Amino acid sequence: MNYEFPQNFWWGSAISGPQTEGRIAGDGKGDSIWDHWYREQPDLFFDQVGPSETSEVYTRYKEDIALMKATGHNSMRTSIQWSRLIPDGIGPVNQQAVDFYNNYIDELIANDIEPFMNLFHFDMPFALQEKGGWESKEVVEAYVTYAKTCFELFGDRVKKWFTHNEPIVPVEGGYLYQFHYPAVVDMKRAVQVAYHESLASAKAIKVYHEMNLDGEIGIILNLTPSYPRDANDPEDVKAAQLADAFFNRSFLDPAIKGTFPEDLVDLLKHLDYLPDYTDEELAIIKENTIDLLGINYYQPRRIQKKESTERLSDKPMPDDYFDNYIWPDRKMNPYRGWEIYEKGIYDCLINVRDNYGNIACYISENGMGVEDEQRFKNADGVIEDDYRIDFIKGHLQYVHQALQEGVNVKGYHMWTCMDNWSWMNAYKNRYGFVSVDLEDNKKRTIKKSGHWFKEVTTNNGF
DSSP, X not given: OOOBOOTTOEEEEEOOHHHHOOOOTTSOXXXXXXXXXXXXXXXXXXXXXXXXXXXXXXXXXXXXXXXXXXXXXXXXXXXXXXXXXXXXXXXXXXXXXXXXXXXXXXXHHHTTOXXXXXXXXXXOBHHHHTTTGGGOXXXXXXXXXXXXXXXXXXXXXXXXEEEEEOTHHHHHXXXXXXXXXXXXXXXXXXXXXXXXXXXXHXXXXXXXXXXXXXXXXXXXXXXXXXXXXXXXXXXXXXXXXXXHIIXXXXXXXXXXXXXXXXXXXXXHHHHTOOOOOOHHHHHHHHHOOOSEEEEEOOOOXXXXXXXXXXXXXXXXXXXXXXEEOOOTTOOEETTTTEEXXXXXXXXXXXXXXXXXXXXXXXXXXXXXXXXXXXXXXXXXXXXXXXXXXXXXXXXXXXXXXXXXXXXXXXXXEEEOSBOOOOGGGTTSEEOOSEEEETTTTTEEEEOHHHHHHHHHHHHTBO
């Protein structure tokens, strides 16, 4: 079967500032929560590799952009680091950061790669975390100022902006399940964080549209379709719908419809966990919805009604309302412990078509993390990652089907361009089209999947 994609389909990959840029002495960057946490507890990070040691894009961006070109990119998403641009989160702008991002953006454009720019990728400036991070209204305002600064500095060339990447993750990681700083377990605080992220996003969108810049602004959400164990069991179905409300619709609804899901609001009201909000704020969220949706899809969520008596906390948690279910027929990525379910990407796209006005969207991340890929090196030193090619093909076939069925999907970005540092996992799982050799001065080598992707993008299909 031949899978052809539309002309001007966006082919590329996604990375983030904190996961790739690194730090060098005198670059003027302030600390983010990751810099702080690593300094405090380095043993939490795989092989004790911290965020200052990432892929060194800060000094090697020209080489990396040449590799993007060689692997067939016509577009690429990264993020600006708030703590690099404005070291304390508020206050003076770091001119070295402005120079770096200007050079980076210009080099991408010179290589016919369109920059997609995201503003927040889990990297709260530490100075603002000390003021409460996303729990604080003051930090919401600081974010809006930061966003406006970015639009003023780079908005003449960057035409695709995103307010957040996966805003549910700082909620889950920082305030429910302890895999991001400040690693507290408190659903009430988690709700406030989530609300403020949506509010910050809407306020930044408002500023962007008021500036009349020639571009679009959206948000990037990791959507994990929630499938009930038994579609004929009303309790399983209800549990799956609640999981969907917590982890998908909590951000999808305000971003596109300007309102929060009723079932979630009712539950939070019942728990007396509604956030601190004003009617004026709700009006801002209602009136400032996105132009473009990025969908990160990795794995599905399989849900059954609550049967276990185990609790993660003595206070309410989302997990009090459902149990995760292991589907006996599942296919696994054994390294990451994630189910591989290609049809999930199609279900996400059809949901956006049918329930969210078929808004313009694209696959902003999809990828496969594998440990110890050196095992697959051939005699020429190229990693033969056929498993990654198969993974991408399987997902692209379903993106193609969604396109055939009228979904307004405009592109596919893989996570990620080059192997990058991944938070507490550091370099444990590799995701890139390009390998990064930590033992040999971070030497870059295109993997088999990178060469394959170049053919796909040249032919606009496979």
